[in-house]
Amino acid sequence: MADFSVVGKGVPRVDSLEKVTGKAEFPITFRLPHMLHGKVVRSPHPHARIISIDTSKAERLPGVKVVVTAKNTPRIRLGALYRDRDAFPPDLTVRYVGDAVAAVAAETEDIAEEAAVLVKVKYEELPAVFDTEEAFRTDPPAVVHPELANYECRFERMGIRRRLDPERPNVCDHFKVRQGDVGKGFQEADLIVENRYFTPRIQHCQLEPCASVAWFESDGTLRLVTTGQGAHVTQAEIGEAFNLPPSKVRVECHYLGGAFGGKGRNITEPYAVLLSMKAGGRPVRVCFTRDEHFVCGRSRVPVVTYIKDGVKRDGTIVARELRILVDMGAYADSAIMIVRACAFGPMGIYKTANFKLDSYGVYTNTPMSAPFRGFGNAETLWAVENQMDMIAEKLGLDAVEVRKRNFLKDGERYAFGQIVRSIGIEECLDKAQKWIEWDKKPVQEGSWKRGKGIALGCKGTQTGFPSSALVKVHPDGSVEVRHSSQEIGMGVDTVVAQIAAESFGISMDSVRVVSGDTATCPYGYAPVSSRETFHMGNAVLAACEDAKRELFEVASPKLGVPIELLETRDRKVCVKGQPGKEVRIPLLFRPPGVGYALAKCEIIGKSTFEVPLIPEDPETGQSERQVSSYGYGAQAVEVAVDVETGEVRVLRSVGCFDGGTAINPKMCETQIEGGVGMGIGAALYEELLISEKGETLNPNFRDYKIPTAEDMPNNANVVAMLAPAPHPEGPFGAKGLGEQVMIPYAPAVSNAIYNAVGVRIKELPITPDKILKALKEKKKHFHISQLGKGSS
Amino acid sequence: MQVRCLPRFEYLTPKTLEEALALLSEHRGKARVIAGGTDLLPQMKSREVVPQYLIGLKNIPALDYIKYSNTDGLRFGALTTLHSVETSPIIQKRFGVLAQAAHSMASTQIRNVATVAGNLCMAAPSADMAPAFIVSGGKLKLVSPEGKRVVAIDEFFTGPGKTVLGEVELLTEVQVPNMPPHSGAVYLKYTLRRAMDIAIVGVAALVTSHNGVCQEVKIALGAVAPMPIRATGAEAVLRRKVINDELIEQAAHVASEEARPISDIRASAEYRKEIVRVLTRRVVEQAWGKTR
Amino acid sequence: MKQLIEFRVNGERYEAAVEPNRTLLEVLWEDLGLTGTKMGCNSGECGACTVLLDGMAVCSCLTLAVEAQGKDILSIEGLSSNGKLHPVQQAFIDHHAVQCGYCTPGMIMSAKALLDKNPDPTEDEVRSALQGNLCRCTGYVKIVEAILAAKEKMKV
Numbered sequence A: 001m002a003d004f005s006v007v008g009k010g011v012p013r014v015d016s017l018e019k020v021t022g023k024a025e026f027p028i029t030f031r032l033p034h035m036l037h038g039k040v041v042r043s044p045h046p047h048a049r050i051i052s053i054d055t056s057k058a059e060r061l062p063g064v065k066v067v068v069t070a071k072n073t074p075r076i077r078l079g080a081l082y083r084d085r086d087a088f089p090p091d092l093t094v095r096y097v098g099d100a101v102a103a104v105a106a107e108t109e110d111i112a113e114e115a116a117v118l119v120k121v122k123y124e125e126l127p128a129v130f131d132t133e134e135a136f137r138t139d140p141p142a143v144v145h146p147e148l149a150n151y152e153c154r155f156e157r158m159g160i161r162r163r164l165d166p167e168r169p170n171v172c173d174h175f176k177v178r179q180g181d182v183g184k185g186f187q188e189a190d191l192i193v194e195n196r197y198f199t200p201r202i203q204h205c206q207l208e209p210c211a212s213v214a215w216f217e218s219d220g221t222l223r224l225v226t227t228g229q230g231a232h233v234t235q236a237e238i239g240e241a242f243n244l245p246p247s248k249v250r251v252e253c254h255y256l257g258g259a260f261g262g263k264g265r266n267i268t269e270p271y272a273v274l275l276s277m278k279a280g281g282r283p284v285r286v287c288f289t290r291d292e293h294f295v296c297g298r299s300r301v302p303v304v305t306y307i308k309d310g311v312k313r314d315g316t317i318v319a320r321e322l323r324i325l326v327d328m329g330a331y332a333d334s335a336i337m338i339v340r341a342c343a344f345g346p347m348g349i350y351k352t353a354n355f356k357l358d359s360y361g362v363y364t365n366t367p368m369s370a371p372f373r374g375f376g377n378a379e380t381l382w383a384v385e386n387q388m389d390m391i392a393e394k395l396g397l398d399a400v401e402v403r404k405r406n407f408l409k410d411g412e413r414y415a416f417g418q419i420v421r422s423i424g425i426e427e428c429l430d431k432a433q434k435w436i437e438w439d440k441k442p443v444q445e446g447s448w449k450r451g452k453g454i455a456l457g458c459k460g461t462q463t464g465f466p467s468s469a470l471v472k473v474h475p476d477g478s479v480e481v482r483h484s485s486q487e488i489g490m491g492v493d494t495v496v497a498q499i500a501a502e503s504f505g506i507s508m509d510s511v512r513v514v515s516g517d518t519a520t521c522p523y524g525y526a527p528v529s530s531r532e533t534f535h536m537g538n539a540v541l542a543a544c545e546d547a548k549r550e551l552f553e554v555a556s557p558k559l560g561v562p563i564e565l566l567e568t569r570d571r572k573v574c575v576k577g578q579p580g581k582e583v584r585i586p587l588l589f590r591p592p593g594v595g596y597a598l599a600k601c602e603i604i605g606k607s608t609f610e611v612p613l614i615p616e617d618p619e620t621g622q623s624e625r626q627v628s629s630y631g632y633g634a635q636a637v638e639v640a641v642d643v644e645t646g647e648v649r650v651l652r653s654v655g656c657f658d659g660g661t662a663i664n665p666k667m668c669e670t671q672i673e674g675g676v677g678m679g680i681g682a683a684l685y686e687e688l689l690i691s692e693k694g695e696t697l698n699p700n701f702r703d704y705k706i707p708t709a710e711d712m713p714n715n716a717n718v719v720a721m722l723a724p725a726p727h728p729e730g731p732f733g734a735k736g737l738g739e740q741v742m743i744p745y746a747p748a749v750s751n752a753i754y755n756a757v758g759v760r761i762k763e764l765p766i767t768p769d770k771i772l773k774a775l776k777e778k779k780k781h782f783h784i785s786q787l788g789k790g791s792s
Numbered sequence B: 001m002q003v004r005c006l007p008r009f010e011y012l013t014p015k016t017l018e019e020a021l022a023l024l025s026e027h028r029g030k031a032r033v034i035a036g037g038t039d040l041l042p043q044m045k046s047r048e049v050v051p052q053y054l055i056g057l058k059n060i061p062a063l064d065y066i067k068y069s070n071t072d073g074l075r076f077g078a079l080t081t082l083h084s085v086e087t088s089p090i091i092q093k094r095f096g097v098l099a100q101a102a103h104s105m106a107s108t109q110i111r112n113v114a115t116v117a118g119n120l121c122m123a124a125p126s127a128d129m130a131p132a133f134i135v136s137g138g139k140l141k142l143v144s145p146e147g148k149r150v151v152a153i154d155e156f157f158t159g160p161g162k163t164v165l166g167e168v169e170l171l172t173e174v175q176v177p178n179m180p181p182h183s184g185a186v187y188l189k190y191t192l193r194r195a196m197d198i199a200i201v202g203v204a205a206l207v208t209s210h211n212g213v214c215q216e217v218k219i220a221l222g223a224v225a226p227m228p229i230r231a232t233g234a235e236a237v238l239r240r241k242v243i244n245d246e247l248i249e250q251a252a253h254v255a256s257e258e259a260r261p262i263s264d265i266r267a268s269a270e271y272r273k274e275i276v277r278v279l280t281r282r283v284v285e286q287a288w289g290k291t292r
Numbered sequence C: 001m002k003q004l005i006e007f008r009v010n011g012e013r014y015e016a017a018v019e020p021n022r023t024l025l026e027v028l029w030e031d032l033g034l035t036g037t038k039m040g041c042n043s044g045e046c047g048a049c050t051v052l053l054d055g056m057a058v059c060s061c062l063t064l065a066v067e068a069q070g071k072d073i074l075s076i077e078g079l080s081s082n083g084k085l086h087p088v089q090q091a092f093i094d095h096h097a098v099q100c101g102y103c104t105p106g107m108i109m110s111a112k113a114l115l116d117k118n119p120d121p122t123e124d125e126v127r128s129a130l131q132g133n134l135c136r137c138t139g140y141v142k143i144v145e146a147i148l149a150a151k152e153k154m155k156v
Helices: A016-020 A056-060 A109-118 A132-136 A154-158 A182-188 A231-241 A269-278 A290-296 A333-341 A344-348 A377-395 A399-405 A425-435 A492-504 A532-559 A665-685 A745-757 A768-791 B017-026 B040-045 B082-087 B089-094 B096-103 B108-113 B116-122 B129-135 B232-238 B245-258 B269-291 C024-030 C087-094 C104-117 C123-129 C141-155
Strands: A036-042 A048-054 A064-069 A100-106 A120-125 A171-179 A191-199 A211-216 A222-226 A249-252 A284-287 A303-311 A317-329 A354-363 A448-462 A467-473 A479-483 A511-515 A566-569 A572-575 A582-584 A603-609 A627-642 A648-658 A718-722 B010-012 B031-034 B053-056 B066-069 B073-077 B139-144 B147-152 B157-159 B170-176 B183-190 B201-210 B213-222 C003-009 C012-018 C050-053 C056-059 C072-074
Touching: A016 C087, A016 C104, A036 A109, A036 A269, A036 A290, A048 A100, A056 A064, A056 A109, A064 A109, A064 A269, A100 A109, A100 A269, A132 A303, A132 A317, A132 A354, A171 A333, A182 A303, A182 A317, A182 A354, A191 A377, A211 A269, A222 A231, A222 A269, A231 A249, A231 A269, A269 A284, A303 A377, A317 A333, A317 A377, A333 A354, A344 A354, A344 A377, A344 A448, A344 A627, A377 A399, A377 A448, A377 A745, A399 A425, A399 A448, A425 A448, A425 A627, A425 A648, A425 A718, A448 A745, A467 A492, A467 A532, A479 A492, A479 A532, A492 A511, A492 A532, A492 A566, A532 A566, A532 A572, A532 A582, A532 A603, A532 A627, A627 A665, A627 A745, A648 A665, A648 A745, A665 A718, A665 A745, A665 C141, A745 A768, A768 B269, B017 B031, B017 B053, B017 B139, B017 B170, B031 B040, B066 B089, B073 B089, B082 B089, B082 B096, B082 B108, B082 B116, B089 B096, B096 B129, B096 B183, B096 B201, B108 C056, B108 C104, B116 B129, B116 B170, B129 B183, B129 B201, B129 B213, B183 B269, B201 B269, B213 B232, B213 B245, B213 B269, B232 B245, B245 B269, C024 C050, C050 C104, C056 C104, C087 C104, C087 C141, C104 C123, C104 C141, C123 C141
Parallel strands: A036 A284, A222 A249, A317 A354, A479 A511, A648 A718, B010 B053, B031 B053, C003 C072
Antiparallel strands: A036 A100, A048 A120, A064 A100, A171 A354, A191 A303, A211 A222, A211 A284, A303 A317, A448 A627, A467 A479, A467 A603, A566 A572, A572 A582, A627 A648, B066 B073, B073 B170, B139 B147, B139 B170, B183 B201, B201 B213, C003 C012, C050 C056, C050 C072
16 A cells, blocks of 8 residues: 555544534434424334224324324335335234324424324234244244235346245345355265354434434425435435325435444435424434334344354365244334345355355244344354354364355355355454464453453445545636545545545645535435445546546646546646646636636546346355455454353453455554454343344343443554455455444354353353353363262 | 323422422422432333423522531431432441442442432332442431431331331431441342343341450341341341351341342343342441451 | 523623423423423433423433523534634534534534543443433434544544
8 A cells, every 4th residue: 555645544434523513414413493302102012913003092182283194195115125114004903012003293303102002002912922933933923924925026126026935924035146066065074063053133223313304395305414324325215105206305314423334215305204204304213222223223133043164174164054934023114134244244254165045034923024234144153253263162173264265265265156256264363363363361369260262254235236426626726526425424424535535635625525415416325335445446436537538638738648648646637657746626617726627527537336236046045245345354352251151351452454455554453453342342231132923122222232332342452454465356356344243252252251251151141141051061071970970 | 102202290399398398388299309300300201200390499599508517417408419428528428328329339430419318218128329328327318397316227118119207307418427436347249241230139237346255236238128126036147146157147048038029121030139138248348347 | 580690602602581381391491492402202201302400311301491590501503713713513514413503503612511520431331421411313324423533623
């Protein structure tokens, strides 16, 4: 990166100033005059038929303007792939505690709340199913969507057929990968290791809850200011749901107070829009309370993973088989994409001669799931990375060595057929294990037993989704980039500014970045899948080149030099290799510095970047290109376990990650550190608890525990490192980083705990309760085996 | 869903204790007093409690003081915040266990406004201040229009969220006698996270030594019964005995038998009992260490 | 029944007629248009709504507006003076302590309250002061680093 002046440097973020002064606007504080407040009325039952809804009392409450139910509104069809969800259930069946039944809008928030309570709904309860494996059965206790086979499937428009299972009524999707012959592989194996792993429902806990304000302009244009992750996706889907073309829908969503994959897909928007529609276009705000956000703001899919590994004595994996159950909750929405996406983790790191994977999407009568940082890969790699350690231990090999023996290399193929390009996993592992001093046994102290653990992670960015950028050169020579993403906190605005600044040879403060408004920014997919640096970066680079070409067409006659010899620097067009021969950009405008671009009107460049999806073979999952790029990483931790209480403390933590070239190494560091925070939470504390009646028992920060500043190791003991493996197609070689940073954390902690005290908990979170129980069991078995020895 | 805007109420601001009691009497059954409000306001937001009147105590300066004397020990008024207890030099020096308990609660922001009196009156089974006060021999001055009475804190709690406080009665002062010489007192709280958590188990102990013998011992357990309790059985194991590791372990075991925890979303009963045993041992060990 | 309250916010005197059941956070947002202070949970469990009340960090979502009568309130908007950032704000920028930025105002206010009382905190004391401020993006690493750096600058 020595050649670059802005790219590769840890420059300050372009959004920091606004955020530290409180000036940055978030959807939750957006206000308009005469705005109404909306509240959604929700089902207290996990599965029930609605017998009647009496809205009369609510309607009569002074200050209430609108009450809507399925009866007095058009069908608002939602659902990212299956249309399994409407704003209000059209078949009058509620499917989870929290399902929407009606909505009200009133002058103030407290009147709206009061009105919501006054809506009286009579239900007839139906049997419900909460457990993923129970729901997966051929004879489950309840069928969540009996009409599933008849639902409209948006897949079909993309030429992909639906993948239901006629034997299993709650299965909505089935993804398969077949490579080689696992049966044969298991026969050749010297050792078989087979286990079941579980990751629970956890919540993103973005500090900003979901919120939308909707209103209609006089010409019928719908306006939305919303926390929806993906302004254009929201524009298209809300438009479709309300029968409005994108040209009649404007969505604004610039800063989000955290997303982590959970804020997409029409969470608060449909209700705000419906209420506004019914209120004659008046602005309506629907904002979740924190407990509502815990339940209805989406949560991470619970996942059950059955994994069977066949290995040779030297540690090489000859066969790997996975059966994965991914819990959609009551409606699949975009969580259905996880069924497929979660497979790429297990396929991303290791070579496996024979590989078989079946991943199923399963409905249950629990709150809706959504993508959560990692998109299913943290869940499946939880299984894989525990397995790798178990394999090492059973073979008497070192856990790091066993992993290395199975690494994929550039030029080889993933189990799904794509060629590996850019895999920096080995360097990540080497650096991490060096820092944690892997070969040195930790020192023990009193009742605290210490152990070190390592785990790996990866995240494949999905293909088939575009990012776009428009670049304008202003008459003063500054550059404005309008891009299709949103600043959800990962730093895309800064990366975009850096790339544009580098391309034009100007300083960061000569670049202005605009995003998050469908009226001014070009179309692109949502900021998900760790995709923006790779896709948006490429789009911006190409758009800058396009803009420069326009500029050079104006400058070329002035300088009397062909376009190919021109470049830009410091707000000037210069001739390569001829210092002094240049023209200031303002002089290419008339009047200079303020007017129109000579013969061009405006200097605007544009580009859309997409890596086309090559659909996989439905039987084998094979495809030449499913993933644009894979990011990788290794996490090593040292933990201490109090054997008397089961308490676990993370003492030291090093994460070394490969996100390709680091456009902003400081921002990459902060991503890794954030991954530590979320990782500790997922490993040790977090779980949304559902009662036998389907109620969420801990929808608050008191009883759903995310790490506080005191739960992290001190700064000297948290290290973030980078080991970039540049990608040939990435902008400056960059890939993605945002998700893999938390993926290896839980298994690293699990492996460390095992190395400390000899117990392995296969169901997250690893609570003190579970550890203490496991330690007691271990003691018991030890005694029994000792007795056995004595008697023989 | 659950957490809503505050319900409507009238806010009254008496300037004296007498005025406050008169208002409480006038609006009997429909009023609650509010000091810090950090427990009351969330309960009101979730509609667990919906008073028509809130009687604000913050404007009664007579309730805001911390006094210490060699003879009477510590006395502080109902408006004393957790922060004040945590940081008061006299409390840190002579009643360290109270400062320790206060520091373990909630967060800086909450401790800045929450009052000790409020914490005690809310009577959560897990209230952190209670075990510390119990072992310190705390007493509470309760005032009603009929007069005043002083109640030992052991007798203050009657059940989860319930105290002996009458409908028109206010806790005005907390009294803590001087710790006997050669005493050590410790409070340990077991939580899942390092901060912000309600105790899964809380144990406080005060031990007094005389020539290597445990002259007096008080052990109080929080979060493992409908209200904070004295582990009298465990105390009996140690009282007037020569202290050694084995004896402490035995007392800890008895304490875990005396605990009557429930299983809830925070922890199972079985686990809590185990933690009572471990924590009691550690608390007694540390308290004993402080007597030297 | 509305009560007339008078209080100072960021050095300016305000008068407002408020219902007793309104919180200080609601009044800051709706009556004063000061939306820098954030709402995270409305229950005092996340610290996003932290402001300084007579110099003390409090959760404005659990503060009755009527109890702000006669008090001095400092919110994030009042921290910089004459366009010059407070050292903690500058340190947050310089040390990349900001990601989504939603917890940032509350964090900065808690940090200011700490440094005003204790100009030389240890890392442990900083973490303790931030107990009640949740962050989901940063893992707190750069936040703690920024506050420790700010204290050094403020010592000079």
